[in-house]
Amino acid sequence: MEPVPPAAVAEGRQGHYAGAVSRLVAFGADVGISWGLYLLGLAGLSFAVSLATGRTFSLDKYQLVALGVLVAWEFTYFAYQWSLGGKTLGMAILGIQVVDADGSPVTTRQAVVRTVVFPLSVVAVGLGFVGILVQRERRGWHDRLSGTAVVYSWDARAARLRWLAKQEPVAPRSR
Amino acid sequence: MSPNPITGRFESMAQAVAERVVALVVASLDVDALVQRGDVDKLVQRVDVDKLVQRVDVDALVERVDVDKLVQRVDVDALVERVDVQRLVGELDMDALVEQTELGAIIAKSTTGVATEVLDVVRAQGVGLDDFFARWTNRVLRRDPSALPVGPGALVPSTTPALPPGRRPSPEVRR
Numbered sequence: 001m002e003p004v005p006p007a008a009v010a011e012g013r014q015g016h017y018a019g020a021v022s023r024l025v026a027f028g029a030d031v032g033i034s035w036g037l038y039l040l041g042l043a044g045l046s047f048a049v050s051l052a053t054g055r056t057f058s059l060d061k062y063q064l065v066a067l068g069v070l071v072a073w074e075f076t077y078f079a080y081q082w083s084l085g086g087k088t089l090g091m092a093i094l095g096i097q098v099v100d101a102d103g104s105p106v107t108t109r110q111a112v113v114r115t116v117v118f119p120l121s122v123v124a125v126g127l128g129f130v131g132i133l134v135q136r137e138r139r140g141w142h143d144r145l146s147g148t149a150v151v152y153s154w155d156a157r158a159a160r161l162r163w164l165a166k167q168e169p170v171a172p173r174s175r
Numbered sequence: 176m177s178p179n180p181i182t183g184r185f186e187s188m189a190q191a192v193a194e195r196v197v198a199l200v201v202a203s204l205d206v207d208a209l210v211q212r213g214d215v216d217k218l219v220q221r222v223d224v225d226k227l228v229q230r231v232d233v234d235a236l237v238e239r240v241d242v243d244k245l246v247q248r249v250d251v252d253a254l255v256e257r258v259d260v261q262r263l264v265g266e267l268d269m270d271a272l273v274e275q276t277e278l279g280a281i282i283a284k285s286t287t288g289v290a291t292e293v294l295d296v297v298r299a300q301g302v303g304l305d306d307f308f309a310r311w312t313n314r315v316l317r318r319d320p321s322a323l324p325v326g327p328g329a330l331v332p333s334t335t336p337a338l339p340p341g342r343r344p345s346p347e348v349r350r
Contacts, residue, residue, distance in 0.1 A: 015330030019305020022298070095298040103329030133312055136323050151326055156302060159295040164273045 012157040015103065017138040018096040018150045020129075029090030034077045038070060075115055083111035087153065095154025101139075101147050114146035 042059060049057035059066035081088040086098040086106045098106050098114065106114075121128020121141045128141035139149055313320050325331050 013302060015326040017324070017326050019302070020308055021304035022301035025297075025301055093294065093297065094301050095294070099327060099330070101327060103327030103331075133308065134316060149327055151330060152302070154298050156299070159299065161269065161273050162291065162295065164270055 012155060013152040014155055016152050018152050019138065020132045022094045022096050022152070023132060023150055024129075026088070026090040026094040026096055029093055030078070030088045031090075033089050034074055037077070038073050041073070078118065079112050079115040082106060082114060083108040091150075095152060096150055097153035098148050098150055101137075101143075101149050103149075103151075106148055110146050110148055114142055114148055117145045118142045120145075 046057045049055070059069070078088060082098050083106070087096065091097060098111075100106055100110065124141075131140045131144070132138050137149055143149055309320070312318075313323075
C-alpha cells in the first residue's frame with residue numbers, strides 16, 4: 001500500500017476549513033452510498049411484495065412516485081446525519097465535518113436548512129460551489145445560507161505518527 | 176630528649192622560651208594588615224588549580240554528601256512551577272520519538288488496522304490536493320495565505336497559518 005505522504009499531514013488540521021477536493025470526494029461518496037442504499041431498499045421492497053403477494057413490484061411505472069421517494073430519501077440521508085453529528089458517511093470517510101460558522105456543533109435547524117438549500121448550489125450550474133474554492137472561509141452558497149462551514153475533523157498528526165511507527169521495526173535501545 | 180639530665184633541663188627551658196616567644200610574636204602580628212599588603216591576585220595566579228583539583232579525591236567528597244538530605248531541601252513544586260512545560264513539549268521531536276523508541280511499536284500495535292491505513296491514505300491524498308488547489312487559487316487571486324482565516328474561531332486560534340510551514344506562496348503573490 002502507498003504510504004501516507006508525510007508532507008500532506010505534517011501538522012494537525014482539526015478545525016481547519018476543509019478544501020474543495022476533500023468535500024467533492026466526500027459528496028461523491030455520499031451520492032454513491034445514498035443511491036446504493038436507495039436501490040437496495042427498492043430491491044428489498046420488491047422482494048418483500050413479491051413474497052407476500054406473488055406479484056412482481058416495480059416503481060418503473062410510477063416515475064413521479066419514484067422521484068418523490070428518492071428526494072425524500074436523500075433529504076433524510078443528509079439532514080439526519082448532519083443533525084446527528086455534523087457528518088455523513090462520505091464525510092466520515094474523508095475526515096471532514098459540518099459545523100456552525102463559529103465552530104460550535106451544527107443544530108438540527110441548520111442541518112435541515114443546509115439540506116434544503118444544497119440543491120441550489122447544484123442547480124445554478126455548480127456556481128454555488130465556487131465559493132468553496134475561492135472564498136476566504138471556503139464556504140459555498142449552502143454553507144452561507146445555513147450559517148455553517150465544513151472543517152477537517154481528522155487528526156492528521158496522529159495519522160503521521162501511525163505512518164512513522166510503521167516505517168521501521170523498533171529495536172530496543174541499548175545504553 | 177637528651178639522656179643527660181642537665182642538658183635535658185636546658186633543652187626544656189629553651190623549648191619553653193621558644194614557644195613563648197613565638198606566641199608573643201604571633202599575637203603582635205596584624206594578619207589583616209599583612210594580607211592587605213600582599214598581592215592576593217598574584218598569589219592566586221601562581222596557584223595551579225588543575226593540579227590542586229587533581230589532588231582532591233572527588234569520590235570521597237561525594238561519598239560524604241547526603242544526597243537524600245540535599246534533595247529533601249529542594250522545593251520540587253517551586254522548581255516544577257518554573258518549568259515551561261508547554262515550551263518543553265513543543266520542543267519535543269515527536270517524529271524522532273515515535274521512530275526511535277518503543278512508543279512507535281505501541282502506536283502501531285494499538286491503532287493500525289487495514290481500514291485505518293486506507294482511511295489515512297485517502298484523507299492524506301485529499302488534504303494534499305486541497306492544499307494544491309488552495310495554493311493555486313491564492314496565487315491566481317494574489318492572496319496572502321497567512322492573512323486568511325484557517326478555521327472557525329471556536330476551533331482554531333486565529334494566529335495559525337493557513338498553509339503548513341514551507342508551503343508559502345511565491346514572493347510575487349501579494350495581498
